[in-house]
Amino acid sequence: MSAATLEVRNLCTHFFTRAGVVKAVDDVSFTVRRGQVLGLVGESGSGKTVTGFSIMGLVDAPGRIVSGSILFQGKDLATVSEEEMRHLRGNRIAMIFQDPMMTLNPVLRIDTQMIETVLAHEKVPEEEARRRARDALGMVGIPSPEERLKSYPHQFSGGMRQRVAIAIALLHRPDLIVADEPTTALDVTIQGQILAEVQKLCATTGTAMIWITHDLSVVAGLADDIAVMYAGKVVEYGDVGEVLDKPLHPYTHGLIGSVPSRNKRGEPLRQIPGMTPSLLNLPEGCAFRARCPRAQADCAQRPELTEWLPARFARCHHPHREEAAAA
Numbered sequence: 278m279s280a281a282t283l284e285v286r287n288l289c290t291h292f293f294t295r296a297g298v299v300k301a302v303d304d305v306s307f308t309v310r311r312g313q314v315l316g317l318v319g320e321s322g323s324g325k326t327v328t329g330f331s332i333m334g335l336v337d338a339p340g341r342i343v344s345g346s347i348l349f350q351g352k353d354l355a356t357v358s359e360e361e362m363r364h365l366r367g368n369r370i371a372m373i374f375q376d377p378m379m380t381l382n383p384v385l386r387i388d389t390q391m392i393e394t395v396l397a398h399e400k401v402p403e404e405e406a407r408r409r410a411r412d413a414l415g416m417v418g419i420p421s422p423e424e425r426l427k428s429y430p431h432q433f434s435g436g437m438r439q440r441v442a443i444a445i446a447l448l449h450r451p452d453l454i455v456a457d458e459p460t461t462a463l464d465v466t467i468q469g470q471i472l473a474e475v476q477k478l479c480a481t482t483g484t485a486m487i488w489i490t491h492d493l494s495v496v497a498g499l500a501d502d503i504a505v506m507y508a509g510k511v512v513e514y515g516d517v518g519e520v521l522d523k524p525l526h527p528y529t530h531g532l533i534g535s536v537p538s539r540n541k542r543g544e545p546l547r548q549i550p551g552m553t554p555s556l557l558n559l560p561e562g563c564a565f566r567a568r569c570p571r572a573q574a575d576c577a578q579r580p581e582l583t584e585w586l587p588a589r590f591a592r593c594h595h596p597h598r599e600e601a602a603a604a
């Protein structure tokens with residue numbers, strides 16, 4: 278098993294609002310190893326983006342990391358200085374945002390931005406940097422990359438802009454990429470092409486990746502491990518094939534339904550009856566209780582993330598253990 282690039286341990290990121298404390302991320306733990314992809318899934322508002330922002334050091338007031346650690350190659354990102362974090366963001370860690378304009382500079386031509394990115398990391402001749410920029414655009418499916426290099430961001434469509442932002446993240450060859458639903462708006466063919474490039478990058482350069490998405494088919498095809506979030510917590514975590522085939526947690530069970538994982542391509546996450554609880558006043562005990570078909574009296578006690586089977590974790594008092602254990 279390869280070395281851990283990132284180890285998130287008991288991370289809590291809360292927002293101190295006038296209405297109260299929003300526990301957006303509350304006791305989140307997972308590991309991403311070199312060259313591996315972790316799929317981070319969950320309903321809207323479950324804390325995926327705040328988890329990504331916490332790792333990147335991008336949580337702003339009224340939010341802050343209140344406890345836990347984010348060990349990146351052994352260094353705790355939760356405690357490094359803002360200056361050091363900025364340096365890491367430019368060099369070793371990259372984020373692909375939902376909005377590509379978080380990455381792109383509107384007043385600079387794409388070639389300027391991309392060539393600078395290469396030169397910031399490596400001492401290569403400018404011609405070589407330009408060639409790499411052009412190849413990166415080609416890799417994400419941008420036609421006539423040589424010509425498009427001369428364009429400004431506003432001259433691209435939204436989908437093309439997102440591809441440029443992805444190309445820039447790949448150019449960095451960082452040790453860790455956090456990608457926040459970057460391909461959701463793209464058409465299926467392009468999405469497939471980009472995912473294949475991303476997978477290749479991870480395998481060849483050892484980049485570790487967190488891929489945030491709503492789309493189980495993306496996770497099934499791309500990720501090695503999966504972490505399922507619900508109301509700010511990881512409720513299930515493990516090998517992607519095992520979790521999708523034999524989920525332990527009733528929430529994961531509901532999301533996936535009874536469709537075997539090999540048939541999951543193109544399947545969106547299922548809707549589960551009931552409302553996501555407000556993070557402002559979460560119920561005591563298990564946050565999924567009001568929607569859970571397996572709930573019992575003891576679910577009023579808070580469940581901890583527990584290793585029910587080897588390397589298979591669930592935060593639940595009554596997981597689907599027998600089904601999951603059966604081969």
Ligand SMILES: Nc1ncnc2c1ncn2[C@@H]1O[C@H](COP(=O)(O)OP(=O)(O)OP(=O)(O)O)[C@@H](O)[C@H]1O
Binds near residue numbers: 299319322339
């Ligand atoms: N600046 C803020 N102030 C208060 N609450 C916030 C702030 N930013 C995020 N939150 C809350 O944190 C929770 C988690 O939000 P987050 O954006 O991480 O969800 P998500 O899982 O990424 O959802 P989506 O799938 O819609 O992108 C939400 O309830 C949100 O309202």
Ligand code: SF4
Binds near residue numbers: 527
């Ligand atoms: S702890 Fe209880 S309520 Fe929560 S998911 Fe498990 S069975 Fe359902």
Ligand SMILES: [Mg+2]
Binds near residue numbers: 325
């Ligand atoms: Mg989000």
